[in-house]
Amino acid sequence: MNILFVISAVIAVFSSAMTISRRNAVHALLFMVLSFLAMSMIFYSLGAAYAAILEVIVYAGTIIMFFVFTVMFLNMSVSPEDEKMQTGWKTWVVPTLLGLLLLIGFCISFFTGAEEYIVVKQISAKEVGKLLYTKYVLGVELAGFLLLTGVVGAYYLGRENKRNVHRYLQNIEN
């Protein structure tokens, strides 16, 4: 039995369930980071180290950053009870302990040869890159178009509406 996979899977399921059941958005985001880190450990234990690194960078880095920006922008936690809940130690101690458990598992498997923890063959980034630029090159181009669409769409939706007012009317408004 691969103990690393089991621990990571339990933590991933638990933190996903906590993510959808929290009332405060910031607490849910904490558990969501933990869920992504646990998922990354699952990928590592399955022999997909490249995907694990990308999971940490893209999901736990970029997407969480988007969410944090939006939650801060909308200022969703306004009631004083939420303020009190945010400063308590109970909010961060569970995600931190579980994250430490993941880190310990990763260190043990990484520094002790990892043979008894990761039994399957590793698929290296080299194989993925070769396949990406030969067989799936059309898909890569489509993904590039998709990202361009995302940039243009997010800019279009997020732009400020400029009000064009004549000088004369501006003077009257002031």
Place this chain on the structure above:
Amino acid sequence: MISIELQFLVAGIIFIIGLIGLMVRRNIIFMLMSMEIMMNAAGMAFLCAASQWFQADGQVMFLFILSIAATEIAIALALVILMYKHFKTVDTKKLNSIQ
């Protein structure tokens, strides 16, 4: 060696947790979080298959899922900010009027 059934079971459980969150919550930020969890579980299923048959194709599919998720969340959060500007709420149940 973990059996492939157990791996897919974990992916399915996480996907269903995300689906429940998408159906139960009314806050649109939580709905988007649930969608991210579901996409993550789908990518995990691809990676499980890739590690089972030692093929790199599953990781390529995971990369595509990753780019789709990043694009989707950028556009969706821009829409959420627009929605908050127009309606002053993030509750989807209050968006039932066509103006």
